[in-house]
Amino acid sequence: xxxxxxxxxxxxxxxxFKLFGQDIYITTTHISLLIITIVMLVFIFAxxxxxxxxxxxxSPKGFQNFVEMIVELIDNMVSGIMGENGKKFRNYIGSxxxxxxxxxxxxxxxxxxxxxxxxxxxxxxxxxFSIIHxxxxxxxxxxxxxxxxxxxxxxxxxxFIGEVAVPLSLSLRLFxxxxxxxxxxxxxxxxxxxxxxxxxxxxxxxxFDIFSGCIxxxxxxxxxxxxxxxxxSD
Amino acid sequence: MNNISxxxxxxxxxxxxxxxxxxxxxxxxxxxxxxxxxxxxxxxRNPGAQSTITSTMLLGQAVAETTGLYGFAVAIILMxxxxxx
Numbered sequence: 001x002x003x004x005x006x007x008x009x010x011x012x013x014x015x016x017f018k019l020f021g022q023d024i025y026i027t028t029t030h031i032s033l034l035i036i037t038i039v040m041l042v043f044i045f046a047x048x049x050x051x052x053x054x055x056x057x058x059s060p061k062g063f064q065n066f067v068e069m070i071v072e073l074i075d076n077m078v079s080g081i082m083g084e085n086g087k088k089f090r091n092y093i094g095s096x097x098x099x100x101x102x103x104x105x106x107x108x109x110x111x112x113x114x115x116x117x118x119x120x121x122x123x124x125x126x127x128x129f130s131i132i133h134x135x136x137x138x139x140x141x142x143x144x145x146x147x148x149x150x151x152x153x154x155x156x157x158x159x160f161i162g163e164v165a166v167p168l169s170l171s172l173r174l175f176x177x178x179x180x181x182x183x184x185x186x187x188x189x190x191x192x193x194x195x196x197x198x199x200x201x202x203x204x205x206x207x208f209d210i211f212s213g214c215i216x217x218x219x220x221x222x223x224x225x226x227x228x229x230x231x232x233s234d
Numbered sequence: 235m236n237n238i239s240x241x242x243x244x245x246x247x248x249x250x251x252x253x254x255x256x257x258x259x260x261x262x263x264x265x266x267x268x269x270x271x272x273x274x275x276x277x278x279r280n281p282g283a284q285s286t287i288t289s290t291m292l293l294g295q296a297v298a299e300t301t302g303l304y305g306f307a308v309a310i311i312l313m314x315x316x317x318x319x
Contacts (some may be wrong), residue, residue, distance in 0.1 A: 012313065169300050176303025177296075179310065219296040 007190025104213025181208030258305025
């Protein structure tokens with residue numbers, strides 16, 4: 001693999017320690033996640049100070065306007081898909097949306113996107129899976145399980161595989177799209193001569209990072225809401 | 235002809251497998267192109283609804299891309315994770 005010696009898009013381990021007899025590494029993904037979490041916390045605390053100082057009479061300006069715009073956008077998205085039941089899910093979908101947008105766009109800022117690591121997207125898919133089934137059991141009690149046998153009991157394997165496929169497909173879709181962007185940009189920056197590296201990759205960044213990242217965020221949040229709404233709507 | 239060592243053979247076959255896995259890219263290419271054609275026809279029939287049609291089309295294409303990405307994930311695993319050492 002000598003030709004790939006300059007293009008580095010793999011995950012590197014930076015520090016190794018032992019826990020209960022296993023080797024655990026601090027990797028590139030941990031560092032990217034730490035930076036993104038710090039940025040999110042700074043934004044959240046600034047928004048909180050801004051909202052506390054605001055009065056309900058004046059029209060919002062500047063940063064407060066921006067924060068209210070984001071909240072309105074997410075509220076409309078959730079109410080559009082989930083209707084009345086959506087009031088309980090706005091907080092989770094809002095946090096997920098902001099986290100995923102920041103993660104997917106972090107390739108523009110020199111970080112290796114955390115969602116290009118399957119160990120980040122799989123837990124997100126499993127969280128969606130647990131939300132779907134906990135809400136389904138709370139609403140339907142036993143019918144949640146007997147619904148797997150509708151309309152014929154013979155279709156149980158197909159329904160079961162359809163349920164198991166939900167977290168797998170959600171996580172693999174996000175992982176594959178962001179990883180392919182990371183690999184392509186890593187190859188372009190690693191293998192082109194220096195005079196082609198200034199300016200021309202900007203067009204590719206627009207497609208792989210901005211366009212693909214934003215669409216995958218929207219699709220992940222929308223599919224989460226659609227699956228949950230399937231179980232809890234009448 | 236010299237004998238090929240076992241490790242080299244496994245590397246070579248992993249590379250061939252990665253190439254074969256990317257044949258899965260045909261499916262989304264045809265499907266998404268067909269969907270884009272239907273969206274263009276819909277805009278032609280109803281030009282006022284263009285933004286709704288565009289966002290519906292992009293949403294459907296992002297979901298339809300999934301099976302192509304399964305093939306990509308298998309190819310990346312074969313080439314870089316090399317599970318068959």
